[in-house]
Amino acid sequence: MEKNNSGSGFKHIGNTLLHWYKNNARDLPFRQTKDPYKIWICEIVFQQTRINQGLNHYNNFIRRFPDVKTLAEADEDEVLLHWKGLGYYSRAINIHKAAKQIMTDYHGSFPSEYEEILKLKGVGKYTAAAISSICFNGKMPAVDGNFYRVLSRFFADDFDISNSRAFNYFSELATLIMPENVGDFNQAMMDLGSEICKPKSPLCEECPLQENCLAFSLQKTSYFPVKTKKVKAEDLQLTYYFVHRNGQFLIQQRKDDFIWKKLFEFLPEISEELKQFIKGVKNVNHKLTHKNLSIEIFDVEITSDAIWKVLIASNQYIISDFKNFHEKSFPKPLENYIQNSLKD
Numbered sequence: 001m002e003k004n005n006s007g008s009g010f011k012h013i014g015n016t017l018l019h020w021y022k023n024n025a026r027d028l029p030f031r032q033t034k035d036p037y038k039i040w041i042c043e044i045v046f047q048q049t050r051i052n053q054g055l056n057h058y059n060n061f062i063r064r065f066p067d068v069k070t071l072a073e074a075d076e077d078e079v080l081l082h083w084k085g086l087g088y089y090s091r092a093i094n095i096h097k098a099a100k101q102i103m104t105d106y107h108g109s110f111p112s113e114y115e116e117i118l119k120l121k122g123v124g125k126y127t128a129a130a131i132s133s134i135c136f137n138g139k140m141p142a143v144d145g146n147f148y149r150v151l152s153r154f155f156a157d158d159f160d161i162s163n164s165r166a167f168n169y170f171s172e173l174a175t176l177i178m179p180e181n182v183g184d185f186n187q188a189m190m191d192l193g194s195e196i197c198k199p200k201s202p203l204c205e206e207c208p209l210q211e212n213c214l215a216f217s218l219q220k221t222s223y224f225p226v227k228t229k230k231v232k233a234e235d236l237q238l239t240y241y242f243v244h245r246n247g248q249f250l251i252q253q254r255k256d257d258f259i260w261k262k263l264f265e266f267l268p269e270i271s272e273e274l275k276q277f278i279k280g281v282k283n284v285n286h287k288l289t290h291k292n293l294s295i296e297i298f299d300v301e302i303t304s305d306a307i308w309k310v311l312i313a314s315n316q317y318i319i320s321d322f323k324n325f326h327e328k329s330f331p332k333p334l335e336n337y338i339q340n341s342l343k344d
């Protein structure tokens with residue numbers, strides 16, 4: 001699609017957007033702060049959760065870990081526990097590592113330059129741009145799905161957003177309309193994308209950009225953004241043994257780099273001797289972003305006190321129990337299984 005690449009013809013658009021944002025910005029608690037630590041945590045939390053669902057989690061996390069130092073000094077299991085309900089636990093692990101990095105490499109003060117923020121563990125271009133622009137007057141657009149959608153519609157641009165060059169392409173496109181105040185511009189685009197230029201049925205009648213929006217004038221808003229590649233979810237089969245006796249059960253912590261790293265799980269295998277105690281099996285289906293899990297959970301009730309004592313004495317397992325299992329982070333389907341076992 002044709003567009004004016006000189007950029008000068010679009011500069012007023014950024015200011016129109018800022019004007020709209022001034023009067024329509026969502027009243028979110030993290031909008032009252034320029035503390036890079038809080039902005040960072042909220043960017044990570046709300047990348048994966050809708051605002052109203054994530055607010056409680058965000059507030060609880062900040063209450064327990066109010067600053068970088070507190071987070072860096074915390075035990076990893078406790079960080080994971082406070083991430084409960086947000087999923088994507090690898091992000092919590094990275095946040096914890098990055099907090100330690102800030103303490104050691106930056107003497108506890110949050111780096112202010114985009115390039116330095118980008119060096120923090122788990123921080124990508126979007127988050128680095130958001131933090132540097134909101135907190136330090138940085139000049140990088142924080143390009144995410146909202147940017148892709150708004151810009152591809154505004155310019156009626158059919159660049160494929162699943163293309164590996166999409167981020168750079170739309171970053172450049174954003175600079176055509178970007179005003180001086182990039183921090184507010186980034187937040188305005190976030191609000192416009194989620195409240196007005198919605199994926200389905202955009203509210204064009206309420207949109208400040210409508211007058212110049214090409215997709216709107218062509219009546220082709222549903223055509224944009226263009227996305228060709230569909231990521232096919234992988235099917236995955238998992239087996240667990242829920243080995244228990246008198247309200248206690250055996251667990252271990254995942255060490256590999258696969259899903260659920262560092263979370264606690266039931267035993268993925270048991271000896272032939274223990275299989276005689278299998279009482280039943282439950283099949284659970286669970287969807288992750290790119291995986292369809294089919295989980296088989298065997299209920300293994302150890303009815304022999306002697307064998308149970310041997311298992312515990314082996315020091316191979318962690319003992320959990322129905323009363324205190326909330327103190328550890330389990331993957332959602334396993335946590336549900338424990339909760340349902342409690343009801344039985």
Ligand code: SF4
Pocket residue numbers: 150153154196197198202203204205207208209210211213214215216221
């Ligand atoms: S006019 Fe409609 S399609 Fe264009 S940017 Fe606004 S909401 Fe999106």
